[in-house]
Amino acid sequence: MLDTQFDVVILGGGSGGYACALRAAQLGLSVALVEKDKVGGTCLHRGCIPTKALLHAGEVADAVRESEQVGVLATLQEVDLEKVNAYKDVVVSRLYKGLQGLISGRGITVISGSGKLVGPRTVEVAGTRYEGRHLVLASGSYAKSLPGLEIDGERVLTSEEALQLTAVPERAVILGGGVIGVEFASAWRSFGADVTIVEALPRLVAAEDPASSKAVERAFRKRGIRFLTGTSFSSVEHTDKGVRVSVEPGDDYEADLLLVAVGRGPFTDGLGYDDQGIAMERGLVVTDDRLRTNLDGVFAVGDIVPGMQLAHRGFQHGIFVAEEIAGLAPSVINEAGIPRVTYCDPEVASVGLSEPVATERYGADAIETLTYDLGGNGRSQILKTQGFVKLVREKDGPVVGVHMVGARVGELIGEAQLIYNWEAFPSDVASLVHMHPTQNEALGEAHLALAGKPLHAHT
Numbered sequence: 001m002l003d004t005q006f007d008v009v010i011l012g013g014g015s016g017g018y019a020c021a022l023r024a025a026q027l028g029l030s031v032a033l034v035e036k037d038k039v040g041g042t043c044l045h046r047g048c049i050p051t052k053a054l055l056h057a058g059e060v061a062d063a064v065r066e067s068e069q070v071g072v073l074a075t076l077q078e079v080d081l082e083k084v085n086a087y088k089d090v091v092v093s094r095l096y097k098g099l100q101g102l103i104s105g106r107g108i109t110v111i112s113g114s115g116k117l118v119g120p121r122t123v124e125v126a127g128t129r130y131e132g133r134h135l136v137l138a139s140g141s142y143a144k145s146l147p148g149l150e151i152d153g154e155r156v157l158t159s160e161e162a163l164q165l166t167a168v169p170e171r172a173v174i175l176g177g178g179v180i181g182v183e184f185a186s187a188w189r190s191f192g193a194d195v196t197i198v199e200a201l202p203r204l205v206a207a208e209d210p211a212s213s214k215a216v217e218r219a220f221r222k223r224g225i226r227f228l229t230g231t232s233f234s235s236v237e238h239t240d241k242g243v244r245v246s247v248e249p250g251d252d253y254e255a256d257l258l259l260v261a262v263g264r265g266p267f268t269d270g271l272g273y274d275d276q277g278i279a280m281e282r283g284l285v286v287t288d289d290r291l292r293t294n295l296d297g298v299f300a301v302g303d304i305v306p307g308m309q310l311a312h313r314g315f316q317h318g319i320f321v322a323e324e325i326a327g328l329a330p331s332v333i334n335e336a337g338i339p340r341v342t343y344c345d346p347e348v349a350s351v352g353l354s355e356p357v358a359t360e361r362y363g364a365d366a367i368e369t370l371t372y373d374l375g376g377n378g379r380s381q382i383l384k385t386q387g388f389v390k391l392v393r394e395k396d397g398p399v400v401g402v403h404m405v406g407a408r409v410g411e412l413i414g415e416a417q418l419i420y421n422w423e424a425f426p427s428d429v430a431s432l433v434h435m436h437p438t439q440n441e442a443l444g445e446a447h448l449a450l451a452g453k454p455l456h457a458h459t
C-alpha cells in the first residue's frame with residue numbers, strides 16, 4: 001500500500017472523527033485522520049471541556065459566597081478570569097496531550113491541513129491526494145448567528161470568543177436559552193456578572209421536559225439571572241461602553257457584550273461534499289441508521305448528521321462506523337437512549353422521552369409519571385440543592401424517560417441511561433439497593449415509588 005492509501009480516511013479529528021480513528025486502528029485497519037486545527041475538535045478545545053472548567057470555577061465561587069450557610073466563614077475576594085483561564089487551559093492541554101499519545105500509540109496517520117473531497121473516496125490536503133477504501137466525513141459544526149447579526153468577536157461574541165475573555169463582564173446579554181446559553185449564563189452569574197437571556201421559545205432549555213425548564217427558570221430567578229422567554233431579538237448596536245440590544249416589542253438592554261448562542265450549523269460548505277453528489281439537507285449530511293451516506297463506502301458521523309449535537313453521540317457514531325467497516329455489524333444507535341446533560345446550576349439531566357413526547361407516542365392514558373422531590377433526599381439537603389427526579393413509564397411497561405434537575409444530577413445519568421436502554425421496569429430498579437446517603441438514592445426512591453412501594457415519599 002502507498003502511504004496515501006488507507007483502509008479508512010477520516011475528514012475531521014473531533015469527537016466523531018478521532019473516536020472512529022481509534023476504534024478502526026484497534027480493529028487492525030490502516031487509518032488517516034485529516035485535521036486542519038487540533039485533534040480533539042470543538043469538544044476538547046472550544047466546547048465541553050473548557051466550558052465545564054468555567055462552570056466548576058463558578059461553583060467554587062458560589063461555594064465561597066454561600067459558605068456561611070454551612071458555618072464556614074469565608075469571603076470571596078474576586079474572580080480572576082485570567083487565572084480561571086489558566087486552570088481551564090491546563091485541563092485542556094493535559095487531555096490534548098493524552099489524546100495525541102493515544103492517536104500516535106495506535107499508529108494512526110494524522111494529516112495536518114485542510115482537506116477537500118476531490119473524488120468519491122479521495123481527500124486532497126495541500127496538493128496530496130489520500131484515498132480510502134472507506135471515507136468518514138466528520139467535519140463538525142460552527143456557531144451560527146442570525147441574519148444581519150454580525151459577530152465582531154469583541155462585543156458580539158460566539159461561545160468561542162466567550163471562552164477567551166480575560167475579564168468578567170459586568171453586564172452580559174445572551175441570545176439563546178438553550179444548552180450553551182444557559183451554561184454561560186450560569187458561569188458568568190457565578191462570576192458576578194449581571195446576565196440577561198433572550199429566548200424566542202416559550203421556555204429555557206426547551207428541548208427538555210417542561211418540568212425541567214420550569215425548575216431551571218425558578219432557580220435562575222432565585223440566582224438573579226434575568227430571562228426573557230417568548231422574546232425575539234431585533235437588533236444590536238455598539239455604544240461607548242458596549243452594546244445596546246433591542247428586543248421585540250421594543251425594549252432595550254445595555255450590556256458590555258452580547259453572546260450569540262442560537263445553535264450550531266454543520267460545517268460542510270466548500271468541502272466538496274456537494275460536488276461529489278453526497279445527499280445533503282440544509283447543510284447536514286443525510287445518512288441511514290447505519291450512518292451510510294448515499295455514496296458507497298462513505299459514512300458521516302457527529303454534528304454533521306441530523307440529530308443532537310453531543311460529543312458522546314459523536315464518539316458512539318465513530319465507534320459504530322469503525323465496527324461497521326470492520327464487518328462487526330454493530331447494533332444501530334438509539335438516538336433517544338443518548339444521555340443529555342446541561343451543566344448550569346442547577347444541572348439538568350435526561351435520557352429517553354419527555355412527558356409530551358411519550359404522550360404523543362403512546363397516548364396520555366398509556367403512560368404514567370412520577371416526580372420524586374430532592375427535598376426527601378439527604379445528600380441533596382446536605383448540598384442545599386433543590387430539584388427532582390421525574391420518571392415517565394409506559395403503564396405496565398418499562399421506564400421510557402428519566403428527567404432530573406439539581407446540583408450534580410449529571411453524575412446520575414449513568415444509571416438512568418442503563419435503566420432506559422435496558423428497558424427496565426420500575427420494579428427491576430426498585431429491587432436494587434442504592435447507597436445511602438447519595439443523590440443516586442433519589443433515583444432508587446423514585447423507582448420504589450413508581451413500583452408502588454415508596455419509602456421516603458408520601459403516598
Ligand SMILES: Cc1cc2nc3c(=O)[nH]c(=O)nc-3n(C[C@H](O)[C@H](O)[C@H](O)COP(=O)(O)OP(=O)(O)OC[C@H]3O[C@@H](n4cnc5c(N)ncnc54)[C@H](O)[C@@H]3O)c2cc1C
Pocket residue numbers: 011012013014015016017034035036037038039040041042043044046047048049051113114115116138139140141159180267271301302303304309310311312313314343
Ligand atoms: C460551548 C460548547 C459546549 C459544549 N458542551 C458540550 C458538553 O458538555 N457535552 C457534549 O456532549 N457536547 C458538548 N458540546 C458539543 C460538542 O462539542 C460537539 O457535539 C462535538 O464536538 C461534535 O463532534 P464532531 O466530531 O462532530 O465535530 P467537531 O468536534 O467540531 O470536530 C470537527 C473537526 O473537523 C475539523 N475539520 C473541519 N473541516 C475540516 C477540513 N476541511 N479539513 C480538516 N479538518 C477539518 C475541525 O477542525 C474539527 O477539529 C459543546 C459545544 C460547544 C460549542
